[in-house]
Amino acid sequence: MLANYPLSEVEKAFLKESGVDKISTLIPYLTVDNFPKLGLLTACRFLEWVAANPNGVISLPTGKTPEFFIKWTQFLLTNWDNKKGKEVRSKYGLGDTPKPVLKDLTFVQIDEFYPISSKQANSFYDYVNKFYLEGFGLSKEKAILINSDEIPLANGMSYSEVFPELKVDLSLRFREPKTPLEALQQESIYKIDQWCGEYEQRIRDAGGIGFFLGGIGPDGHIAFNTRGSHLYSVTRLTETNFETQAVAAGDLGGIEVSANRLVITIGLDTIVYNKDAVGIIIAAGEAKAQIVKDSLETEMNNVYPATVLQKLKNGRFYLTKGAAVRLTDSVDAYYEKGEWTWEKTERSVMDLCKKLQKYGHRLKLSELKADKYTSMIPDLSEDTVNQVIASIDAKIARGLERETDEVLLHTGPHHDDISLGILPHITKQLNEPSNEAHFSVLTSGFTAVTNTFVIDTLQHTKKLLDNGEIQMVHYEDFFKIGYSLKTDKDVYHYLTNVASENPEERLRGLCHRVVRALVIVFEIPNKTRLRETINDVISILKNSYDGEKNPAKIQKLKGMIREFEEELVWAHFGVQVKNVHHLRLGFYTGDIFTEQPDKDRDVEPIVDMFRKIKPTKISLTLDPEGSGPDTHYKVLQATAAAVKKWGEEHDTSELRIIGYRNVWFKFQPYEANVIVPVSLSDLSVMEDSFANCYLSQVNASFPSYSHNGKFSTVAKRTWVEQLNNVQLLLGKNFFYLHDRADVRASHGLIFFRDMNVEEFLATARELEKSIEGML
Template sequence: MPSSYPLSEVEKSFQKEAGQGHNSTLIPYLTVDNFPKLGLMTACRFLEWAAANPEGVISLPTGKTPEFFIKWTQFLLENWDTEKGKEIRSKYGLTSVKKPKLEGLHFVQIDEFYPISSRQKNSFFHYVNKFYIDGFGLDPKKALLINSDEIPLAEGRNFHQVFPDLKVDLSLRFREPATKLEKIQQESIYLIDKWCGEYEQKIRDKGGIGFFLGGIGPDGHIAFNTRGSHLFSTTRLTETNFETQAVAAGDLGGIEVSANRLVITIGLDTIVYNPEAVGIIIAAGEAKAQIVKDSLETPMTNLYPATVLQKLKNGRFYMTKGAASKLTDSLDNYYKQGDWTQEKTEKSIIDLCKKLGKYGHRLTLEDLKADKYTSMIPNVSEETVKEVMDSILAKINRGTTKEKNEVLLHTGPHHDDISLGILPHITTQLQENTNEAHFSVLTSGFTAVTNTFVINTLTQTKQLLDEGRIQMVKYEDFYTSGFKIKTDKDVYQYLTNVASEDPEESLRGLCHRVVRALVEIYKVENTAGLRETINEVISILRNSYDGEKNPAKIQKLKGMIREFEEELVWAHFGVQVKNVHHLRLGFYTGDIFTEQPEKKRDVEPIVEMFRKIQPTKISLTLDPEGSGPDTHYKVLQATAEAVRVWSEEKDLKDLKIIGYRNVWFKFEPAECNVIVPVSLGDMAVMEDSFANCYLSQVNASFPSYAHNGKFSTIAKRTWVSQLNDIQLLLGKNYFYLHETAKVRSSHGLIFFKEMNVKEFLEHARELEKSIEGML
């Protein structure tokens, strides 16, 4: 790190542990191994600063990103003088720091949706009060907060009266109002602008922000300063872009809401107004790697808002190694540090093909020696490229080898993860009759189902009941035991009518399953009670705000809808309902921060499933840093512990673990050891099954920031992109002239990593160690 950017004692400790050298970036940075460790580093630096600035001005982030920052801060404050607390403080530069008292700090809220009631639990106002004001013991009288309910509007009205559809048309700033309501809205917008200016002035009157901590969005946004925001921007009411709306969809109950909601945000100049400020951006995971590179290696520009931190001598990025993986520094360190490996050779050769736009067989020895990284390959020669090509061919051969006599257990954290990750590989396995396949989604997945979807489904169910078209309720024993049987019939009813192109009859299959779920959840005893229950659920949902945490029974109903969707997907290939296992692990609660997995509640059900199925291969989503949706690494922890427990009961030397990536992350060709060809037919099956079965997701209420549409489209694009990389190495001829149809039909590739139990447990152990002792 440049000498002009001196490190604090905490930063020196983490830099020493990471073994980092000089940063060549325009903003200094520090890296750690995983997401939980990122929270520890940030918490230590915050407490170090707070101890030195007991009456300083702080601005801290909202959302899921600061989960471990919040938990580690609270842990250290509560355990400052315990043995564990002293151990952590000694290791990370806090030995000589006196325990800080946070009640003297002045808090500044970074941003807020507008309009949104401060009473809503998905408002940032509520978040700040819960996790920072109350959670850190801050003084509410010293806090500058953004409360939509208290921002003055025209004629003393509230925002529901001024903006009855909760939409704010900012064009009224510049045009004549067309109606009386628009005139009131225009006057209100000017009043909000005035309030924002006053908020900005209050921050500056305090001397500006002294400690700023924020995340970075997929487009590079800091706070809600999206790509293109002026570097001298201040607090304002503004619109957002699609990437930001997609990220906010989870908070607001769907893209339908977030796309129409404005935001109030402090500006980029607000963040750097105090030249002595500590400004930290935290970033986790490979999905952030490109925007991190652009933000750290590009001179100051409005295209990358985080570049504004170049103005601060104490501006920093704290990141996981995955988020830093595309930095020039990281690539240099990757190749220069440690022993040279086959993985390094493969990565450097494949990347050189892409850099030069040359096929592998056309790379010359001069090309290899001229490149920064391939020139480092030991004994580099004309044979080096061929050796890499042979290695990749071996991976493809493993991906095309027919598996027999396997008991396969495919698992996923969420519904659709398995399908989006490795469906073409699974369909090949299912074509072999000696294989037995099971599927298990480990969480209920209810947060992905919108209130609107459930209301519409229940309304349709009620109509079918009134028309006498749900005949099973007429059977004498239906409400006592009949609702539990013939669940395969609902699946068959649905898919048969998909084939017949009769959407109305297909929907009847879903409504059948919803009736069964309602009877089970609400202990319904008769058809009259069923109607009452439907009306009650509809009423609760209509009176709930979007994004609100549902009552437990409605969560379960939403989860059972998702479970039915998963059964539909695998029924495409003849898999019976009994082979689709719904674990509903208890840590998944719908709260902003879910609990850590517990052995009895979350691990034992997985172990019991292993005992029952006796799999020879287990697939799972592999999140190397714990940086994806929090469900991913918590499921990974629970699964790893279950494998460990099972290994104490049974010799698992022959058990294979398949680690795959979902739409959030992807393997580099050099990282994986199995490559599976994907045909256009495979892609069509995946997209078709997604559209026909994942009914609650087909409208993409919670889309990826990378695509305004279905996740299946992203998966397909990933597979195609991976083929392009390998085609550049092997040449197109290898594929379309191959002796087997499976390879000739390749229009995409899937990468995954096969491990034995020892390798998998070692991998998972690194993540587990990072949060030991905290919880």
């Protein structure tokens, strides 16, 4: 494969560093260790191409995916001729390359929501102007862009006049309009189609795209060419599928918006029209591993849109190791390279059970010897499977151990991360009276609360105030000190009405807490100002477009709603409000690209929390690749820096770090060293606490692409799936005949990794190294 597809100097340098020596996929690929380094690879290749094609045509992605591509490109252009820049260039194949000039490039916008105002900060038009045309110094005059405000419609009308609800019914392409408005809409759709054809022609008249860079969606989409798109598709107005809508929900303010918004996208044939084009797809994280495998190991097929890159001799996938983990090449390399580890034995045996759909105790030695990977196990024997079974059994035994006299600090990047990650494990700890438990969410999580939820809550709060049902505001000292007292009572009142199934009183409990939050955030001195503030906030939110960044005080209000929800969850188990810590780290701003964690602003508050609590165990989400929601890996880095600093002033030799994953990432049983049984009761508690407490999340405005509903359902399915995978090795009778009741009751499993401080810091250090070169 490498001989058939000669690599550029940059690609050769990264290939050498990756250690990959066999590429058998239908499209070549390169791998790097983590998400930030993926940005470095892409930036180097882009600048290498631009240096050779200063008048070329480029098309670059939007969203969070290109964050480090943009940052590394700007870093290299700024530091091209100084020591820092020369070091990077020398190492990665740009040593003798003259500094690229970008001003004469022609930029092609890949896609856009329709309709959406080009003035909105969440439009892709605004994004490409900010980060590419201005950020890279590209020519605005030469750019080929998608501006919804300028696309001609019937009678010269605006899209808000023709599509007053911002919904476009594409069935009007094929049916008779029923009303005068539909007739206008039909004529406008035809005009949009005409515009799309002209857009396509402009690209082709420019010679086609010479350098294309795009991400890949969970369904395999590139640009907005979703699963099933024609391989010869061109620029068009089209609908999207659920997975794409779920991914876009964050940009547009919720699935309620993205499900009803169409898109204009370049087609698959647009991308490969120029046969000499460099076409690159980037993907990070194990969540993308299966679609990457399908896209790279499948013949050209419209079910996997990215297979169209097989048409380009310079078509490439740039991947993190996590995204490449399921490739046949990667699996082969995993087993064939380096010393044979016990993890390899566990993985190969468990994968064989899955492949043959056979329980472990029924595997025959002949089947082990015939398999490509289990045949590599040293000293393979009749007892090998029993040893693996015993190893997994030992991990389950660790998950059953009773923990006593521990000071537990459970942390999460967002509200609900802890619950969705390891709630059944935590409930066992909380049932032991000698343990002291604390919970800390490190960001305020305001981006997960929709404007609609806040508006509805504030309107109900006004109604309660009018009816005299929020009595605390009448107390003489409420606006001086009373607002900050009895927060545990709020929580208890709310949960009492969960128990009594009284939704009105439950909502009143939420409104009580919202009033306290309003007084704190807006420094409200009296009842009159309270009403005025509620009206002001409602007015601001009603006049905001979906997905617009809120003013700082409304962000804080939204965050405090999420904080109340978190307090409610842990109060289920008797945890007091004072033991639920809200850190609100400053890097979390709601911007498309948030800052890297800062030592004083983001690390010191975590260290200070350690000093006060003095935990003996700390749990955290473990995303060592830095590939998932960016908050995850930034919190990971801040926490790692805090643990390191705390270790300089406190003996951490006995401190344990629990690395867990939830709906975004999953451990495999051979990666984890602790397995916790999950009962139907545990599943019910998790589902009920989520539905009753995370009120802003129950309607799933920002759902997982794998499920159109609550995240608790995704977590439940994950735990059940993990049990099914382990049952294939251990057999069902291992569980229902076990001598421990909690194993017999298990209908799901949780995996996590228990580490000492040194092991944890080593896990986080590689990601830190990949970022620090830009700082």
